[in-house]
Structures are given as C-alpha cells and as structure tokens.
Amino acid sequence: MRETQQQQQQQQQQLEMAEELMQQLRSKATELLLREEWSESIQVYSQFINLCQHHINETTPDNLPKLHKSLCLALSNRAEARSRLRDYAQALKDCDEALKIESTHFKTLICKGKILLNLNRYSMALTCFRTAQLDPQANGSSVGLNGYLQKCKKLELMSKTGAFDMSEWVINGFRAKPPEPAEYIGAVEMRKSGIRGRGLFATKNMEAGSLVLINKAVATERGILPGQDLDENAQLVMWKTFTETVMDSVAKCSRTCGLISTLSSGEDEDGLEVPEINLFKPDSEHFGYSNEKKLDASRILSILDVNSIVEDSISSKVLGKNSDYYGVGLWVLASFINHSCIPNARRLHVGDYVIVHASRDVKAGEELTFAYFDVLNPLEKRNEMSKTWGFRCNCRRCKFEAELCSRQEGVGEIEMGFERGMDSGAAVYRLEEGMRKWKVKEKEKGYLRASFWAAYGSEKLMRSWGRRIPMMESVVDSIVEAVGSDERVLKMVVEKIKKGNGGSSVVEIERALKLGRGVYGKVMKKQAMKSLLGLGILEPSY
C-alpha cells in the first residue's frame, strides 16, 4: 500500500517536473519567435514538441485537451518559423500535424495559406483561408484574412486566364509597388525542338503582345554594380549567393528539386526526356520526377550555367531601375525556351516573375523563342555572343546568312566597310542593291536588315539618303517580321510620329501601338501604352 503511494507520488513529481520543463521551453521558444530568431526557436519548439508528444502518451484523459492545444500551437509556431526560413516542405508538414489536432486552427490555416500562396498553389491557399473564415477568431482579424482572401481569388483567376495588366503601374510612372502577377501557362506545349533539345511551342495563333507564360523564380539575386572594375568581382559574389540560394531550395523542397532536375545540364541535350507540361502548372499535385537523377552540387552548377538568365535592359527600364542594375535568376519553365536570332517572344521581369509574351504574331505550331543576346547584330558578332553562352546557334537566320556569306563575298565586304567607317547610307544602299542581285527573298531581307541595324537605325541615314533607300516603314516591317518588336525599332517609329507634330495618321499610331505591345506585352489601357511609348501628349489626328 505504502509502495503504491510512493510510486504515485514519484509519478506526480515527474509529471510536475515535465510540466515545468515544458512551460520553460514554451516561453523560451515564444520569446525567440518574437525576436525573429527563427532557427533557434525551431530548435526549442522541437524539444517542446517531442516532450509534449511523449507526455500525451503518459497523461490522464482530463489532461489531454490542454496538451493537445499546446502541441497544436507549438506546431503552428514552428511552421511559421520554418516558413520564414523558406523551408516550406517542413513547414507544411507541421501545419498538417497541427490541423490533425484542430482542423480549423486559425493561426495554422493562415500560416498554411500564406505558404501555399508563396508556392503559387492558389486554389489550395484559397481553401485554407476559406476554412479559416469558419473559425471564431476570424471575426477579430477579419481585415487581414479578407485581404488574403481577395488576393488569393485575384491570383487564382489570373493564373487561369492570364489577365495580368500593368496599366496602373505604367500610368503611375512605375513609382508605386509593381503589380503582383500569378504564375500562368498559356497556349503552349513542350516538344522536341528542331533547334536543340526540348522547346516550347504555340498551340494556338497568338497576336503580338499575347501572354505566353508567367513564371516565378526559384531564386534571384539583384544589385547595383557601380563602376567597371567592381563589376566582375561583385558579379561573382552575386553569382555565389545565387547558387547557394538555389542549392538551399533544392535541399528543402522536393518539388523544386524535381523541377530543376528536368533542366538541361548541357550534356546530350537532344537525348533528354520531354517532361509533362502539367508538372509546371501552379496548382500541380504532380511531383513526378525520378530520384535517380539526384541533384548533386556539381550538377546544379552545370544546370545553372545553362539555364540562368540575366534580367535584360528593357526590364530594368520598365522597372524604373538605373543602368548599373544587374539581376540574375532561374525560372524553370522559361528555361525551356530556346534562343533564336529570329525570335518571336520577349521576356520582361516584374518582381520575382518573368513574363513572356509574343513579340510578333505567332502561328499555332511555331516554336516560341526569345533572344538570349542582342540579335540586331551581324552574323559574326552573334556567333561570338552565342559562343559565350556555350552553343553555336542553329537558327534559320544563322544558317541562311552563313550560306549566303560563303556564296557572296559582298556581304562580308559591306560589313567590313561599315566597321571601318563607311557611311551608313552607303552601306544600306550597297546591301539593298546586293539583296536584289543575290535574289534574296522578301522574308530573308529582314534577316540581313536586322544584321545591319546599326546602319539602318542611324538618324543620318534617313536625312541624307532619302529616296535611294527603301522607306522606313517597309524596313521596319521586314525587320519586325524577322526578329519581332524591338525597343530601338519602336523608338524610330515613335520619333517619326513625334516629328509629325500630331499630323500622324491612325494607321501610324496603331502601328506604333502594335510594336509597343510586341515590346512590352499587352498593356490593357491604351493611355498607359501611349505613355509607355512617350506618345502620351500626342493625340492622333482622328
């Protein structure tokens, strides 16, 4: 009898000690959480959670509700800390454990919804926020919750329809926060490419400016790099940080790991499997990837070498950034888009998203391509640039020009002459004459004119050579048909309209707006597009 009493006393003491320890751990973890010391708070919460789970198995039934409540809250808080460290997979596991205990736990549902929103899983996030609405706590913080609900609904709709519009931001002169896009995949499919490896193809006819896809970065690294000498070093530091962020994401998230493992590391690209495009859909549940292709550090580095892209100058301009701005990032789906010197798509960077749109009208079945480097350059210069990208360009324009140059020395002579100071008008005149002699087809004239853009785009040319060279409109049309819209070609058209002092025709303004859509994508409000083109003050004469 006395022995049992002693045992009971001992048990009671142990229980009290455990409770005391739990209380201490809980306070310490909460304090660390409030101080935003995420890793440390995760450690202490983990100790608390282990102890609590152990205690639940030992305790009396009347103690259980209290312990379950504490466990649920601790899991929820650990999820919050893990999500702050971008460890979304583990954070989601914690949320699910907490929701097993209390299916409408407000804090957990908000935390899970935010994580899913971050992962672009809009429908699932919406379900979380809607369930959170059912919790009595929802009334007290309805403003925050309503904000998430509205945002989620908007992004979910956008990811289904691609209805993304920058108009307001443009009209505000890019001063306000950029609009938040949602991930979106338009009328595209993935197939083996005639250029190299896999590529993306249009499944429908698309007008210039049509949205092709919006893709969120796995990681980006951005900075201002002032001064030439600092550039290389600073770029190296940024590259290192960027690669580390990608490796961290791969280690933490099996989906990221799966998606990145579909990318080319530069080896046997033509033999690579074509992944299901559904794998890349924002709400895809399909993680299907093979574990055999484990991503070690050296493979990740090779993948990044082949697939990372630098945010180009247009994006910097659109984002209102200065010319010292440098940004590098990895956008998985966009990485399947091959380069072509006759591209039909362009990319724009807004926040962490890359937005790809058609830069000219595209026919169903055409491969979608964008320029990895400036294609308004002669063949030799382009060859040099593609070499730095680690490939020899296999596009139709390069093949055509290489063949023509081997047949007709004249092309090389004009190029050399122009480089050595030949007047731009003389260069254009000789090229136009040459194309007539060499029987170059209309379509291919645009290829060569794009190669000699430096001459065609020269201001002096238009003034001094007048009628002896083709009209600016037909040059522009043929170049745009070949290489899509380009901001420099657009500028030439806009300048001409401005010089017309309001006497421009509807056709001219419409042509400029179409070119503008090709450069910037569809900016819905006409007024926004006009101000983007610098035409805001000029009203057409209709």
Ligand SMILES: C[S@@+](CC[C@H](N)C(=O)[O-])C[C@H]1O[C@@H](n2cnc3c(N)ncnc32)[C@H](O)[C@@H]1O
């Ligand atoms: C970002 S990936 C493009 C997708 C790649 N084709 C794939 O299957 O994963 C870049 C690589 O594609 C190939 N590539 C892209 N454009 C090319 C072109 N115009 N000519 C030759 N190879 C090209 C090069 O091997 C390059 O390193």
